[in-house]
Amino acid sequence: MYGIVDCDNCYVSCERVFRPDLVGKPVVVLSNNDGCVVARSNEAKALGITAGIPYYQLAEKFPDQKIAVFSSNYELYGELTGRVVEIIKKEAPAYFRYSIDECFVKLNGIADLKPWGENLSKTIKQSVGIPVSIGIAPNKTLAKIASRFAKKYRGYRHCCVIDNEEKRRKALSLTGIEDIWGIGRRYTSRIVSSGIKTALDLAKMPESWVRSTFNNIVMLRTWRELNGDDCVPDEQMAAKKSICTSRSFNGMISDISQLRTHIDNYAARCAEKLRMQKTVATILGVFLNTNPFREDLPQYYNFLETRLITPSNSTITIVKTANALLEQLYRPGYRYKKAGVIVMGIAPDSPIQQDLFDTDAEMIAKMRRLDTVVDRINKVNGTETIVLCSQQYPSQNGTGKAEIFANAIKHDFKSANPTTRWSDIIRLK
Amino acid sequence: MAKISIIEGEFEKSLSLQLTESIRAGFPSPAEDYLHESLDFNRDLIRNPQATFYGRVEGNSMIEAGINDGDIAVIDRAAEPQDGDIVVCYINNEFTIKYLDLTHRAEGYIELRPANKDFKPIRINADDDFEVWGVVVWTIKNWKRY
Structure with missing residues (x-):
C-alpha cells in the first residue's frame, strides 16, 4: 500500500x-x-x-x-516542512518527498493503516503545529484521490483509506477528471469533451480507447492505477529530474546588466539546490520572455541550452555558463518580464564523469571546497550571507552594489524566521 | 517512549567520533575498547528535535523561577503538559511563559501563574479557546560574552 x-x-x-x-x-x-x-x-x-x-x-x-x-x-516553509518529513521518515518504512508539501510513503508491513495514519497526523500536528491529510491506497494515483477526501471531510480524522473495491468505486465516482493526479489541463479538456465526467467513467473506458486516444504511457499508467493496478514507477516520486529557478520581475526590464544580476541569482540558487541534494547537472538552460499580456509591446521569447563539459554543481561554473547563454539570448529593444535558469541531466555528485578536455581537476577540487565553505557559512549565518559580487543588486539610494536577492524582491508582509535565525526566535513575555 | 538519540542534519556535524585514529597508527590503542561518543547537548538534551523550538524571555514575570530577561527557553511541543510545568502559551497576540496550574480543573478553570509577586495569574475558563503551545524543557543563560 x-x-x-x-x-x-x-x-x-x-x-x-x-x-x-x-x-x-x-x-x-x-x-x-x-x-x-x-x-x-x-x-x-x-x-x-x-x-x-x-x-x-x-x-x-x-x-x-x-x-x-x-x-x-x-x-x-522549508524548515517547518523539513520537520514534517523527518517525522514521516521515522514512522514509515520508506518515503519519497514529492514536493515542498507532499511526501509519498510505502506502507508495506503496517497492519492497521487507518490508525497508523490518524496517529501520524496527530503527531505532526502536535510536534510541528502543521495539519496534514493522509491518503492511503494500493497505488499512488488512488492515494492522491484518498487524500482529497481526507482533506475535505472532517469525519475521516485526516486519514482516508481506499482498500476495497466498493471504496474505490465510490471515491472515483465523486472525483472529477481535473482532480486526477497526472492528468494535465490539456488532457482534462479532451477527456471531458468526450463526455466523460468522473474518474469512474474514465476508469470504465476500455484500454484500447485510452491507447488510441492518447498514445501516451503516462496516461495509460494513470488509467491502470484508477483500476487498481500499481504501475507508476517510484522514480516519478523521487528526486527531481530538472531544477528551474525563475521569477517574473517586479515591473519590466530592458537593461542587460539588470537581467544579468537576476540570472546570476537564479543560477546560484540552482547550484545550491544541486549541492543540497548531492547531485550535479549536465545541461544548463536559460530562458527570457517579454510580457505576453502586453500585446502593445514587441514580443520576444527564447530559450538556449548548453552542455557543461564536466557535470557541475559549482556556483561559479553555473553562474558563468548561465551568463554566457544570456549574452547570446539577449536582444536589445525589448522589455522583459520573466527569466529563468534550468538545470537538467541531473546525476549523483560522485564520481563525476571527467571530460578529456576539461582536465583541470585541481581547479574543480578547489571550487568544491569553496562551495562547501560558502554553503556552511550561509547555513549558519542565514542564506545569502556570502554571494558572488555579480549577484548583488544596486542599493536603494543608487550607491554601488549592496542588496542581496532576498532584499531586492518585494516582500512587504514577510513574517519572521523563528526556526532559522537567532535574532527572530519567538519572544516570551 | 523510546529515547531518540539520532539527530539529523546540522546536529550530526557536532558529534566528534574518533574511531579511525588508532587504526591508522598501527598500534592498538589501550583506549580503543573504551571509546564512546562525546557528550552532545543537541543529542542528549533535546528529546524531540522536530518538535523543539527556541524562544527569548522578555521581562521579569518568571524571575522567582530563576528565569530572567534575555534567557533562551528550549520548548518541546511534543511533551505532554502537566501540572506545575513551565509552558508557553499564545494569549492576546503574544507568547507568554508561565507555570501551568491545573489544580482547579475540577472547578472549571486553570491558571497560568507567574513567578513574580508583581504579576497576576491568568485565569482560563474551560470554555475559552486555549492551547498550550509547548512545554519549556530547558532554559539557557549566558554569563560571559566572547
Missing part, C-alpha cells in the same frame, strides 16, 4: 504555527514580489478568493473583509 502525506494549505499552516490567533480566520500568502495569491486558508477559499488572484485586486474585490496577508517566506 502507498500513502501520501500532504500539508493542508501548507504555506498558510506554516504562518499559523507562530500566529495561532489566525487559526479559523482568512489568511493568504502571496507569490514572490507580492504579485498574486499562491496559498489560501479554507476561510479565504470560502470567501471566494481564487488561486492566482493579483494582490491589488484583493482590497478591491473584498473591501469589507479582514484578510491576513503574508509575503512568501520560503525559509520558514
Whole structure:
C-alpha cells in the first residue's frame, strides 16, 4: 500500500504555527514580489478568493473583509516542512518527498493503516503545529484521490483509506477528471469533451480507447492505477529530474546588466539546490520572455541550452555558463518580464564523469571546497550571507552594489524566521 | 517512549567520533575498547528535535523561577503538559511563559501563574479557546560574552 502525506494549505499552516490567533480566520500568502495569491486558508477559499488572484485586486474585490496577508517566506516553509518529513521518515518504512508539501510513503508491513495514519497526523500536528491529510491506497494515483477526501471531510480524522473495491468505486465516482493526479489541463479538456465526467467513467473506458486516444504511457499508467493496478514507477516520486529557478520581475526590464544580476541569482540558487541534494547537472538552460499580456509591446521569447563539459554543481561554473547563454539570448529593444535558469541531466555528485578536455581537476577540487565553505557559512549565518559580487543588486539610494536577492524582491508582509535565525526566535513575555 | 538519540542534519556535524585514529597508527590503542561518543547537548538534551523550538524571555514575570530577561527557553511541543510545568502559551497576540496550574480543573478553570509577586495569574475558563503551545524543557543563560 502507498500513502501520501500532504500539508493542508501548507504555506498558510506554516504562518499559523507562530500566529495561532489566525487559526479559523482568512489568511493568504502571496507569490514572490507580492504579485498574486499562491496559498489560501479554507476561510479565504470560502470567501471566494481564487488561486492566482493579483494582490491589488484583493482590497478591491473584498473591501469589507479582514484578510491576513503574508509575503512568501520560503525559509520558514522549508524548515517547518523539513520537520514534517523527518517525522514521516521515522514512522514509515520508506518515503519519497514529492514536493515542498507532499511526501509519498510505502506502507508495506503496517497492519492497521487507518490508525497508523490518524496517529501520524496527530503527531505532526502536535510536534510541528502543521495539519496534514493522509491518503492511503494500493497505488499512488488512488492515494492522491484518498487524500482529497481526507482533506475535505472532517469525519475521516485526516486519514482516508481506499482498500476495497466498493471504496474505490465510490471515491472515483465523486472525483472529477481535473482532480486526477497526472492528468494535465490539456488532457482534462479532451477527456471531458468526450463526455466523460468522473474518474469512474474514465476508469470504465476500455484500454484500447485510452491507447488510441492518447498514445501516451503516462496516461495509460494513470488509467491502470484508477483500476487498481500499481504501475507508476517510484522514480516519478523521487528526486527531481530538472531544477528551474525563475521569477517574473517586479515591473519590466530592458537593461542587460539588470537581467544579468537576476540570472546570476537564479543560477546560484540552482547550484545550491544541486549541492543540497548531492547531485550535479549536465545541461544548463536559460530562458527570457517579454510580457505576453502586453500585446502593445514587441514580443520576444527564447530559450538556449548548453552542455557543461564536466557535470557541475559549482556556483561559479553555473553562474558563468548561465551568463554566457544570456549574452547570446539577449536582444536589445525589448522589455522583459520573466527569466529563468534550468538545470537538467541531473546525476549523483560522485564520481563525476571527467571530460578529456576539461582536465583541470585541481581547479574543480578547489571550487568544491569553496562551495562547501560558502554553503556552511550561509547555513549558519542565514542564506545569502556570502554571494558572488555579480549577484548583488544596486542599493536603494543608487550607491554601488549592496542588496542581496532576498532584499531586492518585494516582500512587504514577510513574517519572521523563528526556526532559522537567532535574532527572530519567538519572544516570551 | 523510546529515547531518540539520532539527530539529523546540522546536529550530526557536532558529534566528534574518533574511531579511525588508532587504526591508522598501527598500534592498538589501550583506549580503543573504551571509546564512546562525546557528550552532545543537541543529542542528549533535546528529546524531540522536530518538535523543539527556541524562544527569548522578555521581562521579569518568571524571575522567582530563576528565569530572567534575555534567557533562551528550549520548548518541546511534543511533551505532554502537566501540572506545575513551565509552558508557553499564545494569549492576546503574544507568547507568554508561565507555570501551568491545573489544580482547579475540577472547578472549571486553570491558571497560568507567574513567578513574580508583581504579576497576576491568568485565569482560563474551560470554555475559552486555549492551547498550550509547548512545554519549556530547558532554559539557557549566558554569563560571559566572547
